[in-house]
Amino acid sequence: MTLMKNFLLLSFLLIVSLALNAQGRLNVDSISSYKFPNASFPNTNEVWGHVDTNGTEYALVCRRNGFSVISLADPANPQLIYSDTSASTLWRDVKSYKGYAYVVNEDRGGLEIFDLNGLPDTVRKINSYGGSNFPLQRAHNLYIDSNGVAYIFGSNNNFPNSAGTIFLDLDTDPENPIELGNYDSLYLHDGYVRDDTLYGGAVNNGKLIILDVSDKQNPVFLGAVTTPSAFTHNVWLSEDGNTAFTTDEVSGGFITAYDVTDPALIQERDRIRSRNTSTVIPHNTHVLDNFLVTSYYTAGVSIVDATNPDMLIETGYFDTSPNFSGSGFNGNWGAYPFLPSGLLLVTDMQEGLVVLRPNYKGASFLEVFVRDCNGTAITSASVSLGGNLNDTTNLIGLVEFGALIEGKFDLEVKAPGYYTQIIEDVDMIPGQKGRLGVFLRDSNSVFSLSVTDLQQNALAGAVLSLENEDTLINLTTDLSGNVDVANIDYGDFEVRVGKWGYKTQCIQNVSFNCNNEAEVFALEEGIEDNFELDLGWTVSGSDSLGAWVIGDPIPTIDGVRLANPPIDSYDDCGEFAIMTGNGVGSADAFDVDSNSFLKSPKLDLSGFIEPYLVFYRWYYNGGVKDDQFVISFIDTSGNKQWIDVIKHDTEHANWILENIKVSDHISPLALDYIQFEASDKGSQSIVEAAIDQFFVSEGEFVGLSEVEADNAFKIYPNPFNSSLNIEIENDDYLQAELYDVSARRLASMDLRIGLNTLELPTLPKGIYLIRIIKADGSVMQQKLFRQ
Incomplete structure (x- = not known):
């Protein structure tokens, strides 16, 4: 049972602020009103x-001095017709x-009967019924069950011949009630009857x-419970018959829910006050589907979602009494929610009949069970939903939330001696109850990671990274090949593991969990990075801003040309490369302005017969001839040998596969390092370089042929848009085919000499491969970027 309500104001306050007008309302609209002249x-x-x-709806309105019928044929313009x-x-x-x-009324006249079958033309008043064995002069209230039995409550109260609650058969002859019995052990102010209970x-x-009233002459007492303020005014039953709802008609009284499945052991489930007021008086509550509609005197009418009777949540209200507030018997007396049209009829003692259109909006509910990794409940754990709804777990590790919200919210769970757990994007769906189990990790526990070779020998100095949306941790194994991670939350991670001399x-x-x-x-052994x-x-x-760095490539544009790569090379794991600069800004902010060197760890090629050094390179120099990208070998004596010097005076910004046979330049056993140098020779042009997917291959590596930039063939722009x-200058090239990364052919075209344009307006952003088929049957391929 939840006695205190936590209202999540995250979006609730926004809803309230939008819904409020001068009267004060939430999820209820005003249609019309009628004041008696x-x-x-x-x-x-x-x-x-x-x-x-004919389906026309009417309001049956009780006045201090009589009874009226008001037509709602036009709900916006109620008409008094009787x-x-x-x-x-x-x-x-009534x-x-x-x-x-x-x-009925509390003065005199017995039970007044009105024939409404002549509507909309006439209403006929039948002579009042005064009883025989149980004389009926006055009464407080009445209820008519589905069998047509009327229960007249508070009849003749304080009269010498008080009959208590009188039972009348209306079904046999609606104009002439038949006495069935009575109950006079206790004064009943109001009541509800279903299935003779x-x-x-x-x-x-x-x-x-x-009471069991199946024998109307001998009612049987089944059970009772004292309501919170001991002034039990009215009662109504839930549609499933398991819960009874009562009101205490006192200042600050509650609407209270009771489990009545065992009448001999009635248990309170929850209680609520409209807008959590401690002064306003509730009057009568009624049940419509899973909602409680309650007349609430100076606060107007209240709508409570009772889908979960253990957690009553107010989801709507309308203040019909703007001139009164707080305690006192002014404002809304009655509320009738059962018309087929969904209109809500309210009688305000000062304002008359008020016709409303409610939006019965359901609350969202969540149960959170908090356990340790052994399955033991954690009590007094602090649980926060969206940062605004906070509670602590009970003795079984449970906390329940209910609120007028919708959407995804983060849930934070913490307890002394445990690591905090954050669950993102918990769905809160109106009218539904979610259930979530949360396991907290003991603060002394660790996530133990070990790295070995394929023979299970420990690898010391191996490098690992653990990454998800919230965490990035870099680690190095100890001499035993182990590393323990302490302060991270449970969750799923992308793990990268590597060591020079092994394949990453x-x-x-x-998953890191209980x-x-x-x-x-x-x-696996192998030289790879x-x-x-x-x-x-x-x-x-000597270049600091243009120094080589590892990271996710950040593209830069030199004029209309791509300078820094927008993405790493394909065919490797992850999304990183090593490149010069790689900062956010203009193309000249982080490029090479002098020289920038990158030297490999020591290369041990003793296990290879014919080693090839394979890697993807990127080089852009803005079209200046003197700038260069140099690939060098450094031997065991420290001598440097240039292997390739790349100079371009035109755009050449693509990932290019290099396949260098070591023995063409140096004895493999004499090679210690490979070094890359990007340099700007004083022209202050844009210079960028990058390396990715470096490895040593036994024998020549057969990779993807790239389209070389020459005067006979051009593909541009790259990246492209739509x-x-x-552009080709001879007939060596026959056809172009575009593929996605899953090798699905997306488009093709025959090529002709001159400019050929492939229109791709609906192509999503991403990486693509274009295949160029030549007349001799050979195929060249190039990576493209759709931005």
Whole structure:
């Protein structure tokens, strides 16, 4: 049972601020109102509804001095079509059955009967019923069950011949009630009956009582419970029959929910006050589907979502009484929510009949169970939903939330001695209850990671990175090949593992949870680096902003040409490369302005017969001849030998595959390092370089042929937007085919000498491959970027 409500104001306050007008309302719209002419105030009391054979709806309105019928044929313009004047009294109540209205009051006149079957033309008043064995002079209220039995509550109260609650058969002859019996052990102020079970408000005793009235002459007491303020005014039953809802008609009284599945052991489930006020008086509550609609005197009408009777949430209200507030018997007396149109009829003692259109908006509910990794409940854990709704777990590790919200919210769970757990994007769906189990990790526990070779020998100095949306941690194994991670939350991580002399692994969705607190990664021998990790390359040179760095490439544009790569090379794991500068800004902000060197870790080629050094390179020099990109070998004596010097005076910004046979230049056993140099020879042009997917191949590596930039063939722009230009100068090139990264052919065209344009307006952003088929049958390929 939840006695204190936590209202999540995250979006609730926004909804309230938009919904409020001068009267104060939430999820309820005003349609119209009707004030009785020449009426003294306060004037109206109870209201009920009626629908005629044509489907026209009516308000049956009790006044201090009589009874009226108001047509709602046009809800925006209610019309008074019948009025009857009788005894003047503060209390008058009405119910309807089979086209008849039955009215009682606390002065005199017995049970007044009105024939409504002539509507919309006539209303006929039948002679009042005064009883025989149980004389009926006055009563407070009445209820008519589905069998046509009327229960007249508070009849003849304080009269010498008080009959208590009288049972009348209306079904046999609606104009001439037949006495069936009575109950007079306790004064019942109001009540509700279903399946011959009566739920009564014994207001003077402060109790909800339950009676078996299947034998109308011998009612049997089944159980009772004292309501919170011991002034039990009314009661209504949930549609499933498991919960009874009561009101205590006192200042600051509650609407209270009770489990009545066992009448001998009635249990409170929850209680609520409209807008959490401690002064306003609730009057009568009714159940419509899973909502409680309650007349609430000076606060107007309240709508509560009772889908979860253990957590009542107010989701709507309308203040019909703008001139009154706080305690006092002014404002809304009655509220009738059962018309087929969905209109809500309200009788305000000062304002008359008010016609409303409610939006029955459901609350969202969430149960959170908090456990440790052994499954033991964690009590007093702090749980926060969206940062605004906060509570602590009970003795079984449970906390329940309910609020008028919708959407995704983060849930934070923390407890002393445990690591905090954050669950992102928890769905809160109106009208639904979510259930979530959260396991907290002991603050002394660790995530143990081990790295070995394929023979399970420990690899010391191996480098690892753990990454998800919230975390990036870089680690190095100890002499035993182990590393423990302490201060991270449970979750799924992308793990990268590498060591120079071994092939790097990129593993998706490595789970760290109660069932998995250790992982072992086995690496295959091989000289390889895809630059997802720092495996020991040396950076030097006089250029600081243009120094080589590992990272996710940040594209820069020199005029209309791509200078820094927008993405790493394909065919390797991860998304990183090593490149010069790689900063956010203009193309000249982080490029090479002098020289920048990148030297590999020591190369041990003793295990290779015919080694090739394979890698992808990127070089852009803005079209200046003197700038250069130099590939060098450094031997065991420290001597440097230039292997390739790349100079271009035209754009050449693509990932290019290099395949260098070591023995063409030096004995493989004499090679210690490979070095790359990007230099700007004083012209201050844009110079960028990058390396990715470096490895040593036994024998020549057969990779993708790239389209070389020459005067006979051009593909531009790259990256491109909605069109791609292919310009050729001879008939060696026959066809172009465009593929995505899954090798699906997306487009093709025959080529002709001159400019060929491939229109691709709907192509999504991403990486693509263009294949150029030549007349001799050979195929060349180039990577493209759609921006």
